[in-house]
Amino acid sequence: MxxxxxxxxxxxxxxxxxxxxxxxxxxxxxxxxxxxxxxxxxxxxxxxxxxxxxxxxxxxxxxxxxxxxxxxxxxxxxxxxxxxxxxxxxxxxxxxxxxxxxxxxxxxxxxxxxxxxxxxxxxxxxxxxxxxxxxxxSYSSLPVHVCQEPFTLPQLQAVYEALLGESLNKVSFRRKMDELDVLEAIPGVFSSGSAHRPAQLYRVKPAWRHALSLSERAI
Amino acid sequence: MxxxxxxxxxxxxxxxxxxxxxxxxxxxxxxxxxxxxxxxxxxxxxxxxxxxxxxxxxxxxxxxxxxxxxxxxxxxxxxxxxxxxxxxxxxxxxxxxxxxxxxxxxxxxxxxxxxxxxxxxxxxxxxxxxxxxxxxxSYSSLPVHVCQEPFTLPQLQAVYEALLGESLNKVSFRRKMDELDVLEAIPGVFSSGSAHRPAQLYRVKPAWRHALSLSERAI
Incomplete structure (x- = not known):
């Protein structure tokens, strides 16, 4: 052989x-x-x-x-x-x-x-x-790895939407991110330079940088 | 090398x-x-x-x-x-x-x-x-492949429970099997030999013998 x-x-x-x-x-x-x-x-x-x-x-x-x-x-x-x-x-x-x-x-x-x-x-x-x-x-924190840190929640939602190919409801998206529990707000750090009011900036908790948090239901 | x-x-x-x-x-x-x-x-x-x-x-x-x-x-x-x-x-x-x-x-x-x-x-x-x-x-029809055909729904539920290591609610299990849509009742064929009344016997639909049907939520 x-x-x-x-x-x-x-x-x-x-x-x-x-x-x-x-x-x-x-x-x-x-x-x-x-x-x-x-x-x-x-x-x-x-x-x-x-x-x-x-x-x-x-x-x-x-x-x-x-x-x-x-x-x-x-x-x-x-x-x-x-x-x-x-x-x-x-x-x-x-x-x-x-x-x-x-x-x-x-x-x-x-x-x-x-x-x-x-x-x-x-x-x-x-x-x-x-x-x-x-x-x-649709079931995990995988998309956070595509987001350049720090990011706002709307930026992360846009990444999820691009990967899933569909738009998501803002309230249920935020509930799902709470459930996955992989993000931490960076104390006192907010986005600037947009017409909107500054948004909280987030990063991935160290424990989740090379691991996935899974959810029970699709996002 | x-x-x-x-x-x-x-x-x-x-x-x-x-x-x-x-x-x-x-x-x-x-x-x-x-x-x-x-x-x-x-x-x-x-x-x-x-x-x-x-x-x-x-x-x-x-x-x-x-x-x-x-x-x-x-x-x-x-x-x-x-x-x-x-x-x-x-x-x-x-x-x-x-x-x-x-x-x-x-x-x-x-x-x-x-x-x-x-x-x-x-x-x-x-x-x-x-x-x-x-x-x-927990998300699919995978356990049907462990069941010797034909089987009753209680027999299939017992297989799911053994694989998942937890007991399941009968009503929600049956709803989930309906959703997965991989079983067909064998017309006129019922189990016998138990103290209970005869139960309908099922088999896996041919299209699902080598494929998995996935559910949106855990069973």
């Missing part, structure tokens, strides 16, 4: 201009050298502690993103998904505020609904990540 | 005597030959279409289970989980009625809360599967 090619791929998601976007990286090597694809690479058995560690390394080395909210998505496999041979890709997804993403010639944000010509099964991996994020957003 | 060892492992779960149990298989080969462990094995690049196909092959060959409800759980990896070297195991979980599980010298059911001495990180894989099943059971 031939050896299995073992890689990780990372779906790095953010909101830019209210649209969910994925970071694509221009491939330096064959196969598909020069095309835009998910950042990924081989598992390094000499240095990676596990596939999560490999995914964090890929994010540090390729788009230069450190310590994002990161979860394992699923593993994709088979003889045909990579022209080099029978392969396994352990896919992860990360959510970050768009201020952490720097676009460049070899790193481009692309709306998740407008992916064309990405190689391998990367379109399927992105679709799977988007479905997971939309589903989890 | 050394080659990555690529395997699949399957957590086959069932209810026996009202207790959630996992099937352990006696290992024929080193490492850990002779000990009870999750059924698993190398990915066969010459015949497996993907890791799901490998998991189905393992279930056919080892406990002799065909076409169960099967989902990918997660991928476990690292340099230390297998003494042979840096390894990846794509783990799946399956749910079956206990009538499909035949115990033998090399195939033993073990209560999920009473696992001792299983090798590798199999205790962690089982714990992860149990958590997934308990969580999904």
């Amino acid at each position: 031939q050896e299995v090619i073992c890689t990780v791929d990372v779906v790095l998601l953010t909101l830019r201009e209210g649209v969910l976007q994925v970071l694509l990286h221009r491939r330096e090597r064959e196969p598909f050298a020069g095309t835009l694809a998910l950042p990924g690479g081989y598992v390094h058995t000499d240095s990676d502690r596990d596939t999560r560690d490999a995914a964090l390394r890929v994010l540090r080395d390729k788009p230069g993103v450190h310590s994002p909210y990161l979860e394992q998505l699923a593993t994709f496999s088979g003889p045909a998904r990579d022209p080099r041979g029978w392969s396994i890709s352990v896919a992860y997804y990360a959510l970050v505020p768009d201020t952490l993403v720097t676009e460049a010639a070899d790193a481009v944000l692309c709306p998740v609904d407008d992916l064309r010509g990405v190689p391998f099964d990367h379109a399927q991996i992105v679709a799977s990540a988007v479905q997971r994020v939309r589903n989890k957003s | 050394q080659e990555v060892i690529c395997t699949v492992d399957v957590v086959l779960l069932t209810l026996r005597e009202g207790v959630l149990q996992v099937l352990l298989h006696r290992r024929e080969r080193e490492p850990f030959a002779g000990t009870l462990a999750l059924p698993g094995g190398y990915v066969h690049t010459d015949s497996d279409r993907d890791t799901r196909d490998a998991a189905l092959r393992v279930l056919r060959d080892k406990p002799g289970v065909h076409s169960p409800y099967l989902e990918q759980l997660a991928t476990f990896s690292g340099p230390a989980r297998d003494p042979r070297g840096w390894s990846i195991s794509v783990a799946y979980y399956a749910l079956v009625p206990d009538t499909l599980v035949t115990e033998a010298a090399d195939a033993v059911l073990c209560p999920v809360d009473d696992l001792r001495g299983v090798p590798f990180d199999h205790a962690q894989i089982v714990a992860s599967a149990v958590q997934r099943v308990r969580n999904k059971s």
